[in-house]
Every structure is written in C-alpha cells, then in structure tokens.
Amino acid sequence: MKTKIPIKIEYSGKGGTKSALILPFAILFHEYYFYITSYKFENEEWVSRTYRLDRIESISNADGKEIVKAQAFFHKYPSPSLIRDQVIMMFSGEPxxxxxxxxxxxxxxYLKDALPTLQVVDEEEAIYEIRTSGVEGIQLFLRRYGSQVEFVSMTELNTGDNEG
Structure with missing residues (x-):
C-alpha cells in the first residue's frame, strides 16, 4: 500500500463493534483468514495492530466519510467464509x-478447528470427510501430520460444467 493516509474502520470483534483510526501497511493471509496489519492511533501514539479483514464492517476516511460498506460488498458475492472453508493453504481448483x-x-x-467443514462420517472408526477446492492444499496441510492422518478417498465432485 503506497498511500499513507489514515482510514477509520468499524470493526466487529469479541467486545462488539468498535471504531479505530488506522494506517494500513500490509495484508496477510494465515490459517484461512486475511488480515490487515496497520498502525492504530491509540493513547496519543501509533501502535501496531492486526485486524481480520472479514470483521471490518465499514471503511471511511479520517473525517468519517464512508468509502466502503464492507458488509454490503460481501453480501453481493459468495460468502467469504464459504470460499475460505474450501480453500486450503491458498490452493484452489475443482471441488x-x-x-x-x-x-x-x-x-x-485441532483438525476440526483448523478445517471448519470437516464432518464426521464414522466416529468409532475416526473417518471424516471434507469438501475442498482442489487437492494440493489439503495434501500439503495434512502432510505435517505424517502417519497421524491417512487419506481414505478423494472424489472429484461433478459441477455439471463439463457437460456438453
């Protein structure tokens, strides 16, 4: 971000919705979420703060003139959480x-928390299933668990786009 102009955000967090005057400097991706890293004007000084992008409700200039109504934008398009839940480690592809x-x-x-769409198929046998966009991301993610997790099957879901 080249422009160094403070913006005001309405942010929905654990304590409810709050306003913050911030100077953004980076957008990061970590564990299924995008974050905006910024300096926040707090107690008469600028301190480093990070905000989850999907929790920003509106963005305005420092004078309060609204630039973007973030929630209205997100409601026009597929839910960011739906997309986020199926895109693993920034890989995407066929479902x-x-x-x-x-x-x-x-x-x-831990896996249930890290993979929000993980569903129980057979609890006694510890069989689970997940819908993903592509397979590379889930393979890369699960590789860190070695023999603790085994792939049982991978089935490409027919979206009907290839019918002619």
Missing part, C-alpha cells in the same frame, strides 16, 4: 470430497 482417517485421535479437535 473434491476427501475422506480421511484420523489415526491419532488426540489431534481430532
């Missing part, structure tokens, strides 16, 4: 249904 066996059950809760 797949992937079945996994979680061998080490101690990581089950």
């Amino acid at each position: 797949y249904l992937i079945r996994l066996k979680i061998v080490d059950k101690t990581i089950t809760e």
